[in-house]
Amino acid sequence: MNTSLLISNVAPEDAGDSPAGRIEKIATQKTLLREHGWEQIIGKITRGRYLPQGIAHCLRLGYKHSVDVVHSISEPIHLHIAGFVVSRVLGVPWVAHARDSMVVNKPGVTPGSTDERLREVVEGFVARFADRVLWDENGAMIPEGYFERTYPEVNQSKFVQLPSIGFVAEKFDGVAPATYEEQTITFAGSFYAGWGEPFEFFDGLQRYLAREDAESVTFHVYGEWGETYQEACEARGIEDHVVPHGWVPHEELVPPLKGSDILLHIGGRDPQHSAGIGTKVYDYIGAQRPILVLGDPSFRVATVVESNDLGVVVPGDDPEEVATAIDHLLTEFEFDPDSSVRQEFSREHRIEALAHELDEAVANAT
Structure with missing residues (x-):
């Protein structure tokens, strides 16, 4: 059984304090990943101002559970900064996952604003340094081929669109x-x-x-x-x-x-x-x-x-x-x-694809 460290701002035990939909998705992902040989450990980091403490917490989890891969998921984007640091210190692959768009078609982000420029920096960092860059087929608002067109100098095989989040059969x-x-x-x-x-x-x-x-x-x-x-x-x-x-x-x-x-x-x-x-x-x-x-x-x-x-x-x-x-x-x-x-729009289909990408990240790092 391999182990992934999911860096997220919510966790299944947050019921009542965080968006119920996201909690359900993470909990279901944890359960379904076990069927594909992956145990998911969750390192929770809430606000960006808690990033240093959050990184330290994730490092302790990583060492304790001997994780094989670090899996950061945005939003918020500071989770990817943590993903990079934690993966490099632990010496394991980093899988960065865009649950939502970071820059393009991002509601509430004003073009030319400091927020947009910061997001562009983080997205570029993710594209260049993550071992795999995953993005959701549904809801992410990322156009087809966006990463490939925006970062043509990067190895294109690392950009992978996951199937739809789907329903739990x-x-x-x-x-x-x-x-x-x-x-x-x-x-x-x-x-x-x-x-x-x-x-x-x-x-x-x-x-x-x-x-x-x-x-x-x-x-x-x-x-x-x-x-x-x-x-x-x-x-x-x-x-x-x-x-x-x-x-x-x-x-x-x-x-x-x-x-x-x-x-x-x-x-x-x-x-x-x-x-x-x-x-x-x-x-x-x-x-x-x-x-x-x-x-x-x-x-x-x-x-x-x-x-x-x-x-x-x-x-x-x-x-x-x-x-x-x-x-x-x-x-x-x-x-x-x-x-x-x-079957195509089931959660089980999506988790099977996610498990494959985690496998690939580990395989390509060895």
């Missing part, structure tokens, strides 16, 4: 779907001000419900809700067809997803988000129910859904078109993707 397999008296459309996750909000869907739902041959439909929301959205529903007269549930544990979300007639994803039309896929989309794939995407048809999430026969994509700016898409999914659409699709 065992959390869906064997779970009974929820049952509903009416046709059901479900949204899970967060809305995003300015580019990922439900108002266009509300317009389309209103238009659909006004049709003489409309099915009786209820829209369930698991996640973010507020007065603005409630008032928008009331203004359109659809409030009796909308049921907000708030946030629920993942195990409570799976049955509604599996029992829904349509699963809604709002991808928007902001080019800055063209390469991203919300992680809830993978849960939608795991639930094996038709997906309705409102957003630019050229965006990656739209391409994944349409090319794999997982659902329907409409831009969202035409309420009548949204209404027609709802009608089509409820009455005509046959959900029958190829059996390989579910």
Whole structure:
């Protein structure tokens, strides 16, 4: 059994104090890596001002567990600085993993700012000195071939795109779907001000419900809700067809997803988000129910859904078109993707690829 030291700003024991999604991903990664011969030890470093103490903590873990590789994962980017130092002191390979973009398409980073320049320095350091540079296929907002084009002088084989974060198959397999008296459309996750909000869907739902041959439909929301959205529903007269549930544990979300007639994803039309896929989309794939995407048809999430026969994509700016898409999914659409699709977008597939890259880093260093 080999051992990796994952340098992260969250750990599984942080439940209640850190983002639940990231904690789950790290915990699941730890479990699944064991199936491929890797034990994952976590060295937690929170804020950048604690970097010296964090590096010392990671070094103690590295010596104690005789780690074979150091695996740093951003954000935040100071974790890669720790990854470099710890790997060099321990004399083991360094795998740097970009969970999110460091520079390109980075929301909240002003072009030309000190923050951007610092990020460029760290990214360049990662590209040149890490033994492997991994980046996520989903959500990282890193364009295809970005590292190769930006750092042509570097050995290109070190840049590796991991498969999608995916869904955990065992959390869906064997779970009974929820049952509903009416046709059901479900949204899970967060809305995003300015580019990922439900108002266009509300317009389309209103238009659909006004049709003489409309099915009786209820829209369930698991996640973010507020007065603005409630008032928008009331203004359109659809409030009796909308049921907000708030946030629920993942195990409570799976049955509604599996029992829904349509699963809604709002991808928007902001080019800055063209390469991203919300992680809830993978849960939608795991639930094996038709997906309705409102957003630019050229965006990656739209391409994944349409090319794999997982659902329907409409831009969202035409309420009548949204209404027609709802009608089509409820009455005509046959959900029958190829059996390989579910495996391709599973977490197990991703961890297998990660384990391979850890193996390669060790093999190439010896």
